[in-house]
Amino acid sequence: MMRRLARASAALAALLLSFGAARGADGPTLARVRDTGVIVIGYRPASLPFSYLDAQLRPTGYTVELCERIVAAVRSRLQLPDLEVRRVEVASATRMPLVINGTLDLECGITTNTAERARSQAFSLTIFVAETRLMTRGGERVQGLADLRGLAVASTIGTTSIQHLAKVNGQQGLGIRILGGLDDPEGFQLLRSGRASAFLMDDVLLRALLAQQGPGADDYRISDQALTVEPYAIGLRKGDPQFKALVDEVLAGLYRSGEIHAIYRRWFESPLPSQGLNLKLPMSAAFRRVIANPTDSPDPERYR
Known part of the structure; x- marks a missing residue:
């Protein structure tokens, strides 16, 4: 009797030990998802084509699709076929705080990976490479911020763009009056209204934004000169290398297989679902290099 009890106790201890080891191997994010049966993703409501609401008010877009692939991998890894996906709307000013405080597991909008931001949160492999430019009304020939000395310039609050604007304005003493929009459409409206x-x-x-203006798009011009390079990535909680490894492996798999090209065409070179707009934006040479040699570097020079 005592031997049977001892064997049962040993088996239970081994089971608990293996369970603890499995949780440790998962890391804090996957362990919490396993315990709660819920994964939380952040989305943007109007950031075409990366993250926006479709006609049924469901989040969709390029980054959202990539996050859905990651969620599928989490579901498989944890063997949770009924995993609940909780979606939380975020804005430029709230997306990173919600990652840092643990509300979001995946930030699936548009966020530039920078060295400064990487001190507070983690980032996936780069998923897109953008460049910052100036939009003006069509009759104005503007290439750089120096051409706007003493004038008002709009940008979006909580972005690297408005940070760059403030930095250059101060360094060069341009006397620019900076106007901040809560989101990109509001920032554009500041230009549109004069x-x-x-x-x-x-x-x-x-x-x-211009694609949504129809014939009115001809009234505006985007500068040829790029001011900064912006490597976009999915935002993750810092200090969880296991979850980052899973996220990166999903993305790297899409890059290795070439499936990323079909995904890219769907969102950048085809009519957008629920919108009918086609950005007709070919994949950049910088992003092609990322696909060939995946990186999570925040260094802009890595993408030039």
């Missing part, structure tokens, strides 16, 4: 002489934002997002 309150701002230019709108500084990532080129792909400027193209998406």
Whole structure:
């Protein structure tokens, strides 16, 4: 009797030990998802074509699709066929705090990986490479911020674009009056209404805004000169290498198989679901290099 009890106790101890080891191997994010049966993703409601709401008010877009592939991998890894996906709307100013405080497991919008931001949160492999440019009304020939000395320039609050604008404005003493929009459409409206002489934002997002203007797009011009390079990535909680490894392996698998090209064409070179807009934006040479040699580097020089 005592021997049977001892064997049962040993078996239970081994089971608990293996369970603890499995949880440790999962890391904190996967362990929490396993315990709760819920994974939380952040989305943007109007950041075409990366993250926006479709006609049924469901999040969709390029980054959202990549995150759905990651969720499928989590579901398989944890053997949770009924895994609940909880979607939380975020804005430029709230996306990173919600990753840092643990609310979000995946930030599936548009976020540039920078060395400064990487001190507070982690990032996936690069999923897109943008460049910051100026949009002005069509009759104005503007290439750089120096051409806007003493004028009002709009950008979006909480972005690297508005940070760059403030930095250059201060360093060069341009006397630019900086106007901040809560999101990109609001920033564009500051230009459209005449309150701002230019709108500084990532080129792909400027193209998406113009595509929504119809014939009115001809009234605006995007500068040829790029001011900064912006490597986009999916935002992750810092200090969880196991979850980052899973995320990166999903993305690297899409890159190795070439499936990323079909995904890219769906969102950048085809009519967008629920929108009918086609950005007609070929894949950049910089992103092709990322696909060939995946990286999570925040260094802009890595992408030039």
